[in-house]
Structure formats: C-alpha cells, structure tokens
Amino acid sequence: MMRIDTRHTYIWGGWVVAALVGLLVGFGMARSQTDADVRKSIQIWSAAFEEVVNTYVDPVDAQDFMEVGLQAMLSELDPYTAYISEDERATVEALTQGRYIGVGAQVERRGRHVVVESVVQGSTAEQQGLSIGDVVTHIDGASVEDWSIHRVRGALRGESGSTVTLSILRMGETPDTVTLDRTPVELAAVPYSGFIGGVHEGMGYVRIERFTQQAAHEVEEAIADLEDSAPVKGLVLDVRDNPGGLLEAAVDVGALFLDRGRVVVSTRGRTERSARTYRNTTTPAHPDMPLVLLVNGRSASASEILAGALQDHDRGVVLGQTTFGKGLVQVIRSLPHGASLKMTTARYYTPSGRSIQAETTDVMQETMHTAAFRTDSGRLIRERHGIEPDVPIDDNYASPLEEALQREGAFFRFASRVARTHPHPPAGGWDSDELLNEFRAWVESESIPVQTEAQRALQPIDSLVVADHPEADAQLDRLREALDASVEGQFDAHADLIVAQLLSEIRSRYLTSRGYYAATLAEDEMVQEATRLLNDERRYVTVLNP
Template sequence: MKRRNKIIFLFLLPIVAFGVWSFSNDERYFEMAKNLDIYSTLYSEVNKYYVDEVNPNTLINTSIDAMLEKLDPYTVYIPEDDIEDFRTNATGQYGGIGILSNRIGNRHLVLNLYEESPAQEAGIKIGDEIVKIDGRSVVGMSDEDLGKLIKGQSGTDVLVGVKRNKGEYLDLQVQRKKITIPNIAYKTLLPGNIGYFKLTEFTRTAAEDVESSVKDLKNQGAEYIVFDLRGNPGGLLNEAVDICNLFVPKGSKIVETRGKTEAQSMTYVAEKEPLDLGIPLAVIIDNNSASASEIVSGVIQDYDRGVIVGQKSFGKGLVQVTRPLSYNSQLKVTTAKYYIPSGRCIQALDYQHKDINGQATEIPDSLKEAFFTSSNRIVYDGGGVDPDIKVKKPNKSSYIENLAKSGLLFDYATDYYYAHEAISPATEFKLSDQEYEAFASWVRKKDFENKSKIEGAVDLLAQAAEEDKVYAQLTDEISRIDDEIHKLKANGLTTFKKEIKHQLELEIIRRYYLNQGVLEATLSKDPEVIKAMETLNDPDKYRSILHK
C-alpha cells in the first residue's frame, strides 16, 4: 500500500509542476496549482504518519465527493466500479435477471419482476427473500452490493438462493439476459376515446416509444391523449426534444442551453414533421417530475399545445454531461441551464448562493420573472412548471406509511398469494370486510412499531418540561396528549381502514398481475387522471384554459 501511495504522490507532482509553469500568468490557475500541491503533500503526510493504515481509494473518493458536494447534487464522480450502473440509467439496459429488490428490515425481498424476465422464467416470485447469490450469503449486505452480484454479462448464469413462503429454501439457476427497462410503463384506451400512457424513463428510444404508443392508441380510436409524467426523474435531453417534436410544428424552438462555453450553449429545434398537431393533450406532472419531464411539460405549456394537470414539478433546470477521466472513471458535471420556449428557466434551487448551513436556497417569489405563452398566458420561472389545473395530493397518514415500511402489508400480500391460486381481474379485485378483518387480527399479533413525528415532538416537549421548573406544571397536560395519541394509534386499523385496505389490495394485485395490474386497478380512481379526462371531455373548458 505504501508503494502505491508513493506512486500516486509522484504522479501528482508533474501535474502540479505543469500547472504552475503553464498558467503562471493566470491567477486562477495559479490558485488551482497551489491547492493541488497542498492537497498532494497533505495526503502524503497523512499516509506517512497517520496511526492506522489508510485506504487510498476511500480517502481520495471521500475528498472528491466532499468537493463536488459544494457545487450541486448532480455533479458527481463515477468510479470505474459504478460505470455499469450509470450506463443503465442512461440506456435503460443492463445484463441481469429482471427483478426489483430492496431491503425491508434485514431482508432482501423481491418487490417486483419484469414481465417475461429471466427471473420470472426461472420461477422467482414477488415476496421471495434473497439469501444467497452463487452460494454466498447476502445477509447484512447493502442493496448496492447485492445488485452488483446479480448483474453481469448477458448469457452467464447466476444461482439465486431464496426463502419462500413458510421458510422453504430454493436454489434457482437464472441465465442473465440483456434487460431493457421499458420507457412506457402502461398504455390503454380509457372511456370517452381517451388514450392514456405513462412514461417512466427518458432513456434511448423514449421518443420512439411515445410515438408508437400514440399511433397505437389512435388506431384504437383515441381522440384525446393523457400523457402521464408523474414520478419521471428525466434522462436524455435529445429524447425530450424528439418527444416535443411529435406535437409541435417543425422548426419550433424546443429548448436552449446556456453554459460557460460555446459548446455548452445550444438551441434545439423541432427538426422533423410532427406526428399530430391537433389532438387535445393533457400532461400529468407531480413534484417528482424533473428535468426532461419538465422540458416536455413546459414546452407543451409554452406553446399552449395542451393542459398541464397535477402538482408543481420538481424544478431541475440544469444540464449535465459526462467527461472521461483516467482509469475508466468519469465525471458527470453540470455545464448549463436550460430555457424553454417562453424564455424561462424552471430551476428551483440556487446552488451558487447557499445559506449558513450550506443548503441551497429557493428562489424567492419576489425574484421570479413573468414570461408569456404563445397565447399570452402568464407563466413564471424559478420554481418548476406550475400546472394549469392543480390537483392537491391527499395527505398520507404516518400510520399507513409505517405499516408499509414495516413490511407487514408486503408479507400479508405474499401469504394471501400462496393461499389463493387466482383472484379476479385487477380492475375488479376487492377484499371483503371479513378478509380485511383477518388481516387486522394478524397485524395486532405482530410487533408493529408505529412511531410518528408527533410522538417524537411530544417526547421532546415532555423532556423539556421535566428539565425546566417553569414548565413542569405542563407535565400532566403533555401526558394527556400522549394518552390521546396512543388511543388514536390503537384504532389505526379501523380509522384508516379504507386507505389500508386499498394499499393491501394493490400489493396482492401485484403478485398476480405485476405493475401493469396495479396501474389498471388505480386509474379509475386516480384524481389526476379523472381531472384530465373531465377537461378533455369538455372542449369549451379545454380551450378556455389555453386561451385565457
């Protein structure tokens, strides 16, 4: 290790020397060279004198990550070991078995399967606990490390050891294949000749997939389109541009990037003939619709090409590119901000000016600038895309959130699956009151820790009252509040029966029909989809929104 550290140190010295010689007349580059020199000598001294052995990879990577954290959360160092995961995010493809797994408690559980995936063909089921990979125990392993063991070269085999319902252990041989994460999670024709599709990724072929979906829906009779971008974190800029091109005239400006260099300052226009300029559109967004999702929804809004439904989008108006580094590593770096046709930038956080805690600050409303759509509707920059039709998200109960996090909903759905060979179609499946009560009785026998935020606040209040004589008289009042909270918790399975029952039904549906079944079961009651359908079915309302 000492020899390796010495090599690193000696390798840095010529770089530093070159920096000083090459940029001696430029104060900025002199400061860079000076600090690189300080850094390399500091590292050498730590390595030489620190009481314990120093891992060079850990120390250097930590320092790089800390440096980049000072910029923004999107500028990151990608070491060689993580390149494959980065490519997966960009392309939507990887060599693997087609499962989604996560830790619940100390268990690695299969949460979902891709249709016709190698895992499904080999007999892996939702609810299986992964305990071994190629004979190696994964107990206590991180999700990241487990994923690295499962993924690999297409065509190679992996032995997956799972525990199934009632503790049965199985070794399942799975041949890895090229897995393509679908951009389109679901599409269907809704009542009233309304075509619906959900785009979850902006990986390669996203525009091609959207075009194919719209054509298919139109062939089925769709006269309107609902385009669902909720939860879509973005992806490839060119795919967003090409998707916009499907609905706006050739030659239309889509997005402009403005960066430090000329190469990063570009204007993207619609280069092809559009697919359809007339079909009414409703685009659904939420707080997790970001980046490329905001380009698409923002362009549709700026050209008054469709109505935007839901909640304000995330507000990521920053563009990243990757730059190659030595030893097969890469840097993903923010190089520009993007501006949509009205001229606005929807970036919500200011990473250049942070508060005293080092947190990025939100752009205040007083500094937000007004812009105008094609029909002179007012829109604003500096905070995501505001929907034309706002639909408030219902507040979630901490009781239901804790019930889901505990794994009890998940485990009961698994038990139900093994006790019932089949269920009715996803759109029709409902649990009876007797079945729900059986679930409630099962939960009551479990060790369910349901700590809420309000309990934490009351605990702190009680502690403060005990430590301060002035407020000691409030102890009884605080105790009464605590008693009331526990009464509400004790009745949670009854108080929140409707919501819990719905969540349990969806978990059970997923066992039989995967994600497509869950989407089928939720659309008819989805408030944003209902609002989009109502608007599209009312031409006067639709036009009035776009031409205020």
Template sequence: MNPEKSKTPIHNSKSVVRLPMIIGITLAAGVLLGSTFFSGGKKLSDVAKGYAKYREVLMLVENNYVDSVNTDELVDFSIAKMLEKLDPHTAYFNTEEATAARSQLESGFDGIGVEFNIYNDTVYVVTPLSGGPSETVGIQSGDRIISVNKENLSGPGVTNAQVYKLLRGKRGTKVDLSIERVGLKERMNYAVVRDRIPTYSVDASYMVDQEVGYIKVSRFSETTFDEFKSALKTLKAEGLKNLILDLRGNPGGYMERATSMADEFIAGDKLLVYTEGKDTRFDRKTRSHIDGLFEQGPLIVLVDEGSASASEILAGALQDHDRALVVGRRSYGKGLVQMPIKLTDGSELRLTISRYYTPSGRSIQKPYELGKGEDYSLDLSHRYDSGELFNADSIKFDKSKVYKTDGGRIVYGGGGITPDIFVPKDTLLNSKYLFELYSKNIIREYALRYANENQKKLEKQTFKDFLQSFQISDAMLSDLVKDASRAGIKPNEKELNHSKSVITSQTKAIIGRYVWGRKQKNGLNNEVFQVLNPSDNVYTQAVQLFNQAAQLEKGKFSSLNIPKNKN
C-alpha cells in the first residue's frame, strides 16, 4: 500500500482495536463521510447530568487528591475507557496523536511502511504497504511487533504516538524489529531500512496477453480513481477485453473513489452502496450515473482477508449486480462508517455514525459485541486456526442473513464478501529458512547488488526478454546462501530446496524492478507482478475463469460452476 493524503477515518480503540494506521500517513480502512459536528439530541438532560458528575469528580481529584496528578492524562484515559463500551472502530486521538496524524496528511514522512492495530497492548501488522520496505523484507499481515531497536513495544500503555515515534525516521536509517508470527514458535528478527512511503495506489497495470489485462489497486486514496482511470484507458488502447481487478490486501480508504470505480463497470442507474444510521443526516445512497469505460466485458475481482471497507463496497456492488466474478477468500468485514470530529484542544474523535450496505441490502460488518473486542482484532488469527483460509467448508454463514443478487444468486451478509470461487491461502512453499532470509533482508540485498553489478549487461535486453529467458542460476543461489551464512543464518539444504522457487522468483522480481521499473514515474511495479503472478495460486486460477465470468455477465447462471451455498 502506499500514499496517503487520505483523510479517511482510522478504526481504533485503545484496548479493543486500532485498525489501519499507515506508518508515514494516516489511511484508515474506513469510510469518510465528512467532518460535521453533532448538535441536539433527545436526552440532553441525561448528558448534562453525566457531564456535571464527571466534572465534579475531576475537580475533586485535582484539588484534593493526596498526590499531584496530570489532569490531561486522566481525561484522555477516561475518554478512551468510555469508548471501549462502544463498537471496535470508534476511536479517540489525544492532541499529540491527532497532530501527528494531521502532519502526516500534510507532508508525509519516512517510515517502514506498515498499517497496524493495537489490541491488548500488542501491535499487530494489518498489512505491509505494497512496494514499501516492510513488504520487501517479508513482514506479513498478522505479525506482532514485540520490540523496535530493542525497545519493548508490547505491554501496558502502548500508544499510537509511541509506535509512530519508534517506526518513523529519516529515510535510509535502519530499524530492528522483533516479530512474532502465527505458526512459528521462535521470534523473527527483521532489519528494515526506512524509506519514503510510496504515494501511488495503483501498483500494477499491464496486459497479460493480447486480451487479458491486470490492475492491482492497493488502497482508495485521493488519487486512486484518476490513477485507475488512466490505467484502464491505457489497457483498452492495448486491446483489453477481459480484466482482472486485484483488491487483495486493500484496506479501503475513500468511499467515493470506490463507488466511482464501480461506476466505470456498472451500466445504467443502479444503486452502488447506501448508509443508514440513527441520525438520518448521515443516510445516503450512491448510484451509478455515467457511461463507464468497461461496462461490458468479462470482469474478475480478487479479494482476500485483507480486503476491507471501500474494497468491500466495490466488490459487493459488482457481485450484487452480477457484474463480476469474485475470486479468492472472504474479505475482512468492515461495514461501519466513522466521522472524524476535531475537538477544541486539537484532539480528535472518530465516531461511528452509520453502517453501509451493498445494493442487495447486505451489511458486510462482521459480528462484534459492544465493549467486548477480545476476538475482534484477532479475527484473522481465528480464521487461520479454524482452517477457513485453506478450506471453503470452514466458512461460517449466518443463514438468517440471506440476500439475492440481481440475477437471483444467493449471497450472505454479516461478515465480509464471500467469493464466488474460493481459492485457499498458499503456504506450501514456506519454510523457516525462507522467513530467516526475509527477516535479514538477504534476498533483497543480494538482488540489488546483482542488479548493480550487472546493470549494463541486463539493460541490453528488454524487460520482456528478461521475463521470458532470465533464470536465477545455481551459482547465483549459492552466492545468496553465502550472504545468508555471513548474516548468521545456518544453511539448510532441505528447506532451501523446499522454498527454492519462491526465493528465485523473488530475487528475479527485485532485479527486474530495479533495472527496468525504477525509471518509471507513475508508481507502477509491473515488473514485480509480472514475475510473481504466474506463481500466485489465486491469480493463476483467476486467469482460467474468464469463461465463467463471461457467462455471469450474460446472466447464464446455470452454467456457472459456483457452489450454491458458497456465494
């Protein structure tokens, strides 16, 4: 994921859940409706009584408590504890945190490039930003950051501001992270070099062959729709007839960018999304209204457990209108809308004011209990443990929330977008040796050194020739293993052979991006995706499904190979 001049709300709550915070920028996986202050209410007398009681207690503590106290800290703490009784996404930022977030929006800064949650005083990686330094070294969604530069980051009182302070810094400086990962008993140590957080949200856009195009969108920021439209126009000029839109790992952002994108695919005057809250001022409906660039033609959308909020709005609209075949794994399930409200002292409240619904009436928000967020932030770990990421039969549907698409296909509400075609998470080639290479940045450093030393020779060919003919030789692999040994990673031939195809493809991708991709000014990482996608099991299955996507577009549902109880 990348840039973020986005003012989208941040989902967080101090001890329940802090949803996506981007290091170097504030990008929430939520939906921004606007910053409007509340007024009025039916129970003002009750609110006044509560305020009077709180003020009385605070004054008594300030004037009479035996020791000196920091009143500001008490107020911040009490507000945060109060909000814990609400939903997992309502959040409060004290003045320091709010100032840091706003400064990021204004100018950006250098960091390690991750989005994170804070839950139970532990920092969880939501997703590494695409093309950023954390993704490069192999940090993964769900990783727990235990310490930064040997300073503990896990324990009572860890704050958003503390995380910013430790992870931000001048580009080129190194950050040593201690990571815990699901499925591994031992902690992993990563050396991440800070860099400028990318400012693009369309990561890749290229023609797979003469008819099939691929576009990867990593978030919905201010420039996303313009980037997407430009990419789509270019692909159409190159002969685009079938499109794969990859929303995997996309945590959301501006709702309007997602609905504008949906409008490019959906013809006529159709509902795209609507919101409902207690106050009707925040109810709205968004409909398609323009002649889009790709209203006809087979369309496949890729989603996974990291696709949230605005990503789910887009995927849900396309699925409900039978416009796209959705492939992958069940999406995150974030359907609450936050409104950012700046308070008089510079602090900020992100208050949940409504829910969004797909055209068929589905609420995608996954279940939660007010004030009980224990399982909420750990949902992805639960999905891993339950087997849902590996077996479609492990997905639990709420049979009381059954809805139908325009064509009568059954879809379910109450927990993300379930794909039409399930593809399991591929972990078969993982090994501890591979994780160690990632953690000490061996693959990237070797690839960059090789590219530097052989750049003139490599540049004599086109990237297309490189893609088709270049192979990581045994001698190159041997040099990489020697680098790993010098870094303290013990050779393990069995695990090396097990993960060899991943290591070689990652090395080739980085070489390709460094030699050919770095000269581009449009933010696209086409070279990386062109190397890696052919070994991506979700992608490889998707490119075989355009016949089904074409049948779906024509309304011929009976010929689709889609399990009736899985869509």
C-alpha cells in the first residue's frame, strides 16, 4: 500500500549519502540511534564505496554498485522497502496516479523476447497499429535483448511531445519500424463493467484493475451506467490480480458501500503521525446493494483493505482464494537525480483490528501477535494470513509443465502465430484436440525448453557424477527418463487447462478489450459462482450471518 510523499530527503554530502540517511535511521528500530551513530555508519559506508569504485582490480560501475548495495541493505528490512530508480519511478506513478507520459504500449518479457502485452485505447501505439504479440527488438536503434524490463519501459516514456523509434516484429515475424509520439496516457482503474448473462438477469460486474486517485469515481460511474440500463439486483466487484495502489482510493471505494462513520482501515507505526483511522465520512451511494467481492492470491494491499472492510462489517461476501497478505504502508520519498526511496512506515489494520501481513521478517514477527477477531455479526476471522474468503473456491494452480511453458512465453507466442496464420477465427470455434496437438507440435519444432523445476534442479547433479561411478550415472539416466515421461504425461493430464490458456490468449488477438472481458465472464467459474450466490438470497444471508 503506497502513499506518495514528495518531500525531499535531507542531503548530507552526496546523493548516495542522502539515500542512506533515511535507511540507517529506519534500520535502528530495535534501539535509539544518535546523530553520531548515523554519521559514523554513513562515513564508513561512503569510504568503503569510494575505495571499491576507485581501486578494485576490475572496473566497477558506480551506479550499478550503488543500486546493488542499497537494495541489499533495504531487503533486510521487509519485502517492500526498496530503492526506485528514475526509470522505475514512472511505473510507480502509473500505478498510483493512473497516468504517465509514454506511447501507450504495455510490454513484458516472454521468454527471451520483449513483447507488447496490451495497447491503451486511443494511444499513439494504437494509432500506429501496434498489436498484442508484436516483438520489440530495438529502441532508437539499440538492441533490447539484454535490457531489463524496467529499462525498456523507461525508454518508452519521456517528455510529452518527444518521439521514440521502435524496431518490431509484427506478430513475432514481419520486421517493421515505427516512430511514436510520447503523449499523456490515461490508465483506467475500471477497464470493464457490464451485466453477467445479459441485462435481464440484473447481475452487474465491475472490474477494478488498480486503485488510482480516480478509482472510486470510476466505480461509481460504472454502477450508474449499469443502473441506467436496468435494475441491478446484485453486484460482483472483481479485484483479482489487483496489486493495490493508493490507500485513500481503497477507502473511497469502500465508502460507496459502507455506512457513514464506519471504519475502513487504520494504520499504526513508530511515530504518532503514522497512527490514523480512516472512516467513511460520506453517505454511501449503495448501502444495501447485495455484493460479492472476488479475490485471489494476487489481490494485494489496497485490494485487501477493501476486502477486509467489507468482510469485517459483513457488508458483502468475499469469494475466491486467500489474498496475498500485504499489510504494510509505504511512503515514497524523493531522492536526488529523479530516484526515490519506497519505505515502509506503518502497518494497516482492518476494522476489527486484524493485521493481515503474511510475509514478515524476524523483526516484524517479534512485534506481532495471534488473536481471534470477529466480524460485526460475530463471525470468527483470522489474522496474519491475508484475507481468507468467506466462500473459498479452489484455484486451478498451474502444473509444472504449464509453469515451464509460461516461463518461456509459449502460450503468448503460439497465440500470435495462430492470429498471424488465421486472419479470422473459425466460424465454429477452435477444435480443442486439434489446437492442443498443433501446440505440442509447435513446442517441439521451436525447441522450446519445457523443463520443470525438478528437471532444472537435476542439472547441477550432473557435474557431481564422475566417470568411475557408472551406477550413479545409470540412476541419473533413469531419473531423467522418468521426468521426461512425466512432462509428456502432463500434456494429457492437464489438457483442459492448457487449452483454456491457449484459447484465452488467442481470443485476445481478435477481440477488443471490452469484447474480451465480456467473452470470458461466461467461462469464469468464480464469476458464475458469485452469480449463483447472489441469486440465492437465503444462502447469501446465511454466509454473512451464520
């Protein structure tokens, strides 16, 4: 959970030193630090840094060395306190503010390739015809093969009105070059809303992708649009895979459904300033609308604030899988040269008093406790395990084979190939058996490594087997054969899930963003279970008031 603080950190003698000031003060949580302690630590660190950069046997890049050192120290604190480079700062601002200056193309690494994963409607990327599946090979003439994904994204962003030239492979094959203008790009907090199963059924659906400053406004606008079309009998809010955003945005979304005066979340840290209780101070727009919130293991931070508030006040049913468990508040403090420090300053607590932080350091474990909590209606709820759903739905966890294929970007690349060879999808839809067989043949023809974690773990053992131990070598051969057979068997054992992933990727090549969401709702088991729950009033009430 992030809160933006643009105040500059006090500089003592250099920008590396400036970053260390806040770090070393924060690291002394267990005892009081004097100014002399801080200065002494900084002097030692600075002297060692300068000595290594100037006299080490091989050249040392000062920038890289500084970043590695800072990240290593910060990692001792908690999983979320981190140094943010100038390139990465734009990504953080996009998450929290919902806007940035760039070309409007979201890129990711898929195996060895940098690919276009989505294109923002109305952006220069869309106007120039960039499509999902295009591979970016060069930016302004420089190869991106060895670039980090943060560096690639940073290169696509810049000053408004500037340009960037991309060398791409259309759908992964046809070479092309495009020059794009960098312009303001708006990222919607609510990319899709509509009715599940048709307007006549009255079941509304709103997808919240990120908690930006405009999130509550977009949610309210989406519900109003639904109500203009037909009466809304029940609402499904979807925060699956939503990593969070602004704490205040989660509070504002919760205020749409919770009674005035209700606590949404509270925060507590080392300082009095970090202790704060957030309540709904407005009249809720939808105080009685039946509500189901969809969550999964990648729902984090602001998503968990919303889930915890709705659950603790018995305002809606939380359905899905246990959430990620990120119950820490960060502020972002500016450092020199466009860099930033993202630092944890507090924990947040649900209205009943729960901390749902799951991943902790030894220092944090000492300050936490285990206790029983109850919702407003008296339901027993747990602490420190993320938000456990009221109605759990098993996740279709990826098999080792699927994970290996995802790691290499196989589903993504195959879908691009299908779209390239089939300008239009078949009228009768794709035949699942034919699609799976074609995919297996393509994986083999492309020599895509599909090693599972077990096969990868076996590789280092090879170097330990010497020539005069033929029995050990024979046992390794038998183990390799068994693992290879296991991979082959997984294609058949998990055929349905593999085909589902293929169809989802292929569908995204032919449909608009809105069309894609609408098409997937009918096949989404969690959405369908939420609809069944909302249609069964007795069951819905029983879940909240057992």
